[in-house]
Amino acid sequence: MDQEQTPPVTMTTPVRFLPGVGAFRAEKYAKLGLRTAQDVLFFFPRDYERPAPPRSVDKLREGEQASLIGTITDAELASRSPGKSVFGAIVENETGAVRILFFNQPYRADQIKFGQRVVISGVPKLSGLRMEFVHPQLTMLDEQDNYPEPKILATYALTEGVKQNELRHLVGNVLELLGDEIHEVMPERLRGDAADALRAAGIEIEGPLFDIQTAVRQLHQPDNEASLQAARLRLVFQELFVMQLALAMRRRKLTSDLQSPPLSPTSVIDSRILNRFPFELTNDQRQAIKEVSQDMACQFPMNRMLQGDVGSGKTVVAVYAMMLAVANGHQSVMMAPTEVLARQHYQTLCKILADSRVRIGLLCGSISRAERTATIKAVASGEIDLLVGTQALLYGDIQFSKLGLCVIDEQHKFGVGQRVTLRSGGVDPHYLVMSATPIPRSMAMTLFGDVELSTLREKPPGRADVNTYLAHDGWKDRWWAFVRDRLNEGRQAFVVAPRVVPSTKSEEEDADEDESEDVSSVQTVFDDLRKGVLSDFHIGLLHGRMTADEKMATMQEFAAGEIDVLVSTTVIEVGIDVPNATVMTILGAERFGLAQLHQLRGRVSRGSHVGHVCVFSDGDQPPSENERLSLFEKTNDGFELAEADFQLRGPGDLLGRRQSGMAPLRIADPRRDIEILRVARELAQTIIEEDPELDAEDFQDLKSQVMRRYGKRLNLGDVA
Numbered sequence: 001m002d003q004e005q006t007p008p009v010t011m012t013t014p015v016r017f018l019p020g021v022g023a024f025r026a027e028k029y030a031k032l033g034l035r036t037a038q039d040v041l042f043f044f045p046r047d048y049e050r051p052a053p054p055r056s057v058d059k060l061r062e063g064e065q066a067s068l069i070g071t072i073t074d075a076e077l078a079s080r081s082p083g084k085s086v087f088g089a090i091v092e093n094e095t096g097a098v099r100i101l102f103f104n105q106p107y108r109a110d111q112i113k114f115g116q117r118v119v120i121s122g123v124p125k126l127s128g129l130r131m132e133f134v135h136p137q138l139t140m141l142d143e144q145d146n147y148p149e150p151k152i153l154a155t156y157a158l159t160e161g162v163k164q165n166e167l168r169h170l171v172g173n174v175l176e177l178l179g180d181e182i183h184e185v186m187p188e189r190l191r192g193d194a195a196d197a198l199r200a201a202g203i204e205i206e207g208p209l210f211d212i213q214t215a216v217r218q219l220h221q222p223d224n225e226a227s228l229q230a231a232r233l234r235l236v237f238q239e240l241f242v243m244q245l246a247l248a249m250r251r252r253k254l255t256s257d258l259q260s261p262p263l264s265p266t267s268v269i270d271s272r273i274l275n276r277f278p279f280e281l282t283n284d285q286r287q288a289i290k291e292v293s294q295d296m297a298c299q300f301p302m303n304r305m306l307q308g309d310v311g312s313g314k315t316v317v318a319v320y321a322m323m324l325a326v327a328n329g330h331q332s333v334m335m336a337p338t339e340v341l342a343r344q345h346y347q348t349l350c351k352i353l354a355d356s357r358v359r360i361g362l363l364c365g366s367i368s369r370a371e372r373t374a375t376i377k378a379v380a381s382g383e384i385d386l387l388v389g390t391q392a393l394l395y396g397d398i399q400f401s402k403l404g405l406c407v408i409d410e411q412h413k414f415g416v417g418q419r420v421t422l423r424s425g426g427v428d429p430h431y432l433v434m435s436a437t438p439i440p441r442s443m444a445m446t447l448f449g450d451v452e453l454s455t456l457r458e459k460p461p462g463r464a465d466v467n468t469y470l471a472h473d474g475w476k477d478r479w480w481a482f483v484r485d486r487l488n489e490g491r492q493a494f495v496v497a498p499r500v501v502p503s504t505k506s507e508e509e510d511a512d513e514d515e516s517e518d519v520s521s522v523q524t525v526f527d528d529l530r531k532g533v534l535s536d537f538h539i540g541l542l543h544g545r546m547t548a549d550e551k552m553a554t555m556q557e558f559a560a561g562e563i564d565v566l567v568s569t570t571v572i573e574v575g576i577d578v579p580n581a582t583v584m585t586i587l588g589a590e591r592f593g594l595a596q597l598h599q600l601r602g603r604v605s606r607g608s609h610v611g612h613v614c615v616f617s618d619g620d621q622p623p624s625e626n627e628r629l630s631l632f633e634k635t636n637d638g639f640e641l642a643e644a645d646f647q648l649r650g651p652g653d654l655l656g657r658r659q660s661g662m663a664p665l666r667i668a669d670p671r672r673d674i675e676i677l678r679v680a681r682e683l684a685q686t687i688i689e690e691d692p693e694l695d696a697e698d699f700q701d702l703k704s705q706v707m708r709r710y711g712k713r714l715n716l717g718d719v720a
């Protein structure tokens with residue numbers, strides 16, 4: 001490179017100007033998200049290579065980290081072309097011999113001499129008949145065979161053309177240059193308090209949390225296991241703590257800045273509402289209603305999530321809350337993710353409130369312009385008490401006259417965390433969001449740190465069971481015969497397939513050749529069934545590419561029993577309630593998430609007939625060998641499944657990160673770090689109670705970090 005004086009390296013120095021990098025390497029590092037020196041410092045290791053106690057040669061396993069003590073019995077430096085060399089040596093002991101190789105490190109020839117005693121540590125590969133270590137960690141032994149313990153080595157995410165050792169060097173270089181300049185945002189007293197709280201929760205930690213410089217250093221280049229864990233703890237805690245501070249601030253903001261109408265349930269109102277339901281409420285429904293009523297009686301907005309498995313009867317709770325608002329002279333709005341669902345809620349409300357003075361409106365894509373205009377006008381004037389609609393509602397220019405409550409159904413379809421902005425007529429409405437995707441505790445605390453949770457676990461009585469079967473080889477004929485029997489008894493059936501676009505290749509030929517090939521398109525399935533095994537039944541087709549009107553029409557035909565079998569993509573996942581439908585066939589089931597499968601299953605457990613679900617997979621692997629599908633068969637409890645799914649696949653699957661509205665976690669994992677999360681949450685709440693805007697002098701850097709990460713995401717804007 002040039003001979004000019006290079007400017008000193010700072011946190012913002014682009015990676016290409018770091019010693020020994022240059023434009024070519026920098027481009028590769030950019031693929032790993034490394035743009036500045038700071039990015040390199042905070043490029044957290046993905047894992048570690050831990051030195052294992054020395055083994056004998058015959059115990060070495062390919063691909064498995066191992067150490068070996070031995071003597072160099074052969075060593076040779078060969079140069080392959082100018083600037084390219086390979087140094088090879090044999091390490092031998094009484095149990096056998098292995099080869100070690102170093103590429104382009106000619107200095108090894110001076111370091112590693114015949115007769116030298118060494119410890120090597122690395123991951124061996126079989127080459128010919130001999131195990132081979134490429135670039136092992138190498139430690140020289142003295143005459144007494146004493147040696148310093150081999151180090152724990154960080155391993156980083158890689159990308160094409162970037163090697164592990166290269167990254168270790170890069171990080172090491174930057175640590176040397178800037179390690180002492182990393183800015184500390186957690187003042188000492190906070191690190192002490194946090195450590196005390198962690199200890200009290202049973203988490204092992206000595207003294208205060210590491211300062212940031214030590215933590216970053218030890219994370220990349222740990223001295224030993226204990227300091228690695230201490231480093232992780234400090235960084236995990238910080239990440240979760242910053243998030244929990246943001247959530248606590250938002251919660252605080254909601255409860256202190258916003259004014260909601262207190263909507264109180266008198267006993268007269270309570271019994272009047274309850275009388276309208278044609279059944280006794282379950283205990284869980286009663287409890288949820290109690291929690292909701294208590295929230296709604298406050299003069300700051302309720303922010304509550306009601307979670308309950310499909311069919312647990314969430315709508316009842318929502319309807320109660322809506323009527324409570326109306327009884328107190330306020331409007332309610334209920335939003336659903338699909339038109340079908342909105343219409344269903346509308347009809348439910350109309351039925352329950354028939355012959356009452358409550359006026360109900362519906363707004364969704366397919367209603368006429370004139371009707372829409374009239375409804376909007378009636379909402380603005382206060383003539384309409386209850387409004388039901390789809391998301392389209394959010395974008396319309398709807399002005400409420402006096403909105404007291406906003407219910408959002410199937411919240412996971414919307415995106416979590418963001419409150420809908422509605423023109424509510426001068427007050428801040430209460431919020432009730434409902435989700436049929438149960439959220440594991442740790443997840444709930446992460447994403448909804450500022451949301452109260454009510455849960456319906458028990459199902460209303462009289463609900464028949466669902467049997468779940470994993471298809472075995474050659475089951476298709478048997479299964480379709482079973483489906484035909486149910487249809488002949490007068491029941492209806494769903495067939496669910498993963499995709500819309502028909503495959504251009506035939507199923508058998510390519511199923512295992514091309515994973516991404518679309519083998520089970522609904523269209524193909526539809527055609528096959530109609531011409532084949534179910535040709536004497538009336539079959540309907542439903543998928544996301546149909547217009548809203550087409551979808552509605554098909555759903556209604558199915559609900560009316562005019563269609564016997566509905567072949568569909570997952571558009572039926574939320575919504576339709578057809579108690580007579582009791583059989584479901586899920587094709588290509590390995591492509592669905594657990595939560596989704598469970599949602600689907602919920603469609604055939606609505607009535608008093610026993611439901612049956614059979615899952616088939618597309619590829620070679622039978623469903624019984626798929627961990628997720630086996631779980632799905634084993635339990636019908638949505639909460640158990642959610643927890644298992646969460647443990648299996650992490651949070652991303654349950655709620656997309658993009659949807660969640662939270663900053664991605666870079667080092668913490670709520671599954672593993674649930675205890676740390678709890679402590680972080682409690683400490684954050686305590687701090688925000690005492691110092692709502694983090695005004696303390698020594699919290700200013702911490703506050704900027706909170707605002708940088710979450711200010712926009714959580715709308716904390718005016719706190720700053």
Ligand code: ADP
Nearest residue numbers: 279280281282309310311312313314315316460
């Ligand atoms: P989800 O929680 O999936 O939204 P719904 O609210 O749609 O469930 O309720 C499912 C079905 O159970 C509906 O048909 C509803 O009328 C019925 N239901 C709800 N609560 C009860 C109850 N306490 N007793 C009997 N049936 C109930």
Ligand code: MG
Nearest residue numbers: 311314315409
């Ligand atoms: Mg529902």
